[in-house]
Amino acid sequence: KAGVTQTPRYLIKTRGQQVTLSCSPISGHRSVSWYQQTPGQGLQFLFEYFSETQRNKGNFPGRFSGRQFSNSRSEMNVSTLELGDSALYLCASSLEQIPYEQYFGPGTRLTVT
């Protein structure tokens, strides 16, 4: 099976712009989660979607949003980018609704200038 894919892999944006990141989970996986990784804050949970419904949300401002499509593919959007949004954004997919091992994609490296 193909692994979790994320596009784009690298992105450079300017403050104030918005960005959309995409994640395709492993075939058959219905849970998709997003994480932000920065040197200062480490790995932090953004949100989880299961069968097109947001099931969990982390402690991030409303500028961060996401959605999941019927084929389980997911997108996350960040509006009005700030310098502090520069990070590695990781997507993970999982087979079941119960807590289960997760499979991570390679990440999207976002740089905000």
Place this chain on the structure above:
Amino acid sequence: SQQGEEDPQALSIQEGENATMNCSYKTSINNLQWYRQNSGRGLVHLILIRSNEREKHSGRLRVTLDTSKKSSSLLITASRAADTASYFCATTLTGGGNKLTFGTGTQLKVEL
């Protein structure tokens, strides 16, 4: 915010030696997982231990869980240069879905 701390923050050993990393967490958990990350890339799942388990093995990996002390340890035996990476523990909570709360991570360097 992070669930807990990992100790040590960095560890440097020779190939063939064992590496032990510790993880502490703050709240009751559903399960605890260990992940490996190479140079800022995606995370790779290593092992999952449920809250009612005390020890689990997978190849050269051994994980223990002490829920009374809210701590876990990861032992990598006979380390190889390819084990050089950052290692993270992550917990899930009952009713928390698949949300992972990560520790701060241990940077392991295995030298030839």
